[in-house]
Amino acid sequence: MKILVINPGSTSTKLAVYNDYTPVWMSGAHHPVEELERFQHTIDQYDYRMAFIRKRLADGDMQISFDAVIARGGLLKPLMGGVYQVNERMKNDLRHAEMDHACNLGALLADEIARECGCRAFIADPVVVDEMQEVARYTGIPGIRRKSVFHALNSKAVSRQYAATINSRYEELNLIVAHMGGGISVSAHQRGKVIDVNNALDGEGPFSTERAGTLPAGQLVDLCFSGRYDKGQIKRMIHGRGGLSAYTGINDMITIAREAEEGEEPYKTALDAMLYTVAKQIGAMHVCLHGKEDAIILTGGIAHSQYCMDVLRPQIEFMAPVVVMPGENEISSLAYNAIGVMTGKLELKEY
Numbered sequence: 328m329k330i331l332v333i334n335p336g337s338t339s340t341k342l343a344v345y346n347d348y349t350p351v352w353m354s355g356a357h358h359p360v361e362e363l364e365r366f367q368h369t370i371d372q373y374d375y376r377m378a379f380i381r382k383r384l385a386d387g388d389m390q391i392s393f394d395a396v397i398a399r400g401g402l403l404k405p406l407m408g409g410v411y412q413v414n415e416r417m418k419n420d421l422r423h424a425e426m427d428h429a430c431n432l433g434a435l436l437a438d439e440i441a442r443e444c445g446c447r448a449f450i451a452d453p454v455v456v457d458e459m460q461e462v463a464r465y466t467g468i469p470g471i472r473r474k475s476v477f478h479a480l481n482s483k484a485v486s487r488q489y490a491a492t493i494n495s496r497y498e499e500l501n502l503i504v505a506h507m508g509g510g511i512s513v514s515a516h517q518r519g520k521v522i523d524v525n526n527a528l529d530g531e532g533p534f535s536t537e538r539a540g541t542l543p544a545g546q547l548v549d550l551c552f553s554g555r556y557d558k559g560q561i562k563r564m565i566h567g568r569g570g571l572s573a574y575t576g577i578n579d580m581i582t583i584a585r586e587a588e589e590g591e592e593p594y595k596t597a598l599d600a601m602l603y604t605v606a607k608q609i610g611a612m613h614v615c616l617h618g619k620e621d622a623i624i625l626t627g628g629i630a631h632s633q634y635c636m637d638v639l640r641p642q643i644e645f646m647a648p649v650v651v652m653p654g655e656n657e658i659s660s661l662a663y664n665a666i667g668v669m670t671g672k673l674e675l676k677e678y
Contacts (some may be wrong), residue, residue: 328669332661333380333398333436335429337509337537338363338578340379344389345662354383354656355406360578369427369557376432377439382661396441397665398433400453402426405475408456409484409676410668413438413448426476426529427562430454442519449675451664452480456521463523463615476625477512477524484660485517485626485652501620503612503647505605507629509578509656510566511535513608523615525608529644530565533604536578539569540604545653569672571597584632606642613646626652666672
């Protein structure tokens, strides 16, 4: 079976073609801030991202002929983990999603390509997988409840991979997983369920390359009512133009980490501060699991940076063994999910 995998990230689009479980072609690129800033909303990037995908496929001599297309899931209504076929209800909810992120484009892009070649389109373990315990949903304002929005696909995939390396099962372990990329989510996994996690998209937890993370509420309210910004501008400060990009003017972590390692400012202090917020969030999940986690897994693109790992590890290794599993692993996980459904090994769910 020939499977096309599409993974739209906040600042990148990654592609792969699999023949059964074997990757035969991979491509992708980091999208510069100045190109993405042309679009007021991420959903407006659809044509830009589709043109990018078609060009990469053409440059790779990849004909649009697949047995299935699977994409990273978007900000749908909360649902259980698993594989879902793209349908009209899903597409409508993505076009009108309450939260704005490039993952909302995945199913839409996959559906267009799948229709063109007469196959089915899927998503798997979208970011809205919700397994949070009830006490974790509460805030100090009854009308505001915490949401489960995180890197579910990779966080669960690396957890299962780690469990296999110690001859165990994901459902038998307690783990803290810190996925660090364009957004950062730190999740507490208790025997196969994510019982607590920061909302990695919409202003909670660590700040990242382009997201503001948790902010002092009073100061944010003052900013909102200062008359200097409209709602859209405030939202973009929270996700899109906040975090390291607000301090350094760039969202390229490779460059930021290199400059930080050389002691250049504002890169070093800003990056060290970001890693400090990651360590604090890991500490919160340590409490959530009553200090009984089997390991802390550091994953995502930032885990490739030795500088970042050297700064972060001493702040957290007193809690539990630290395991570094760089990369997103989302492409292979998506491909395996598609093949699992196509071969009947996995249940296909309906949205």
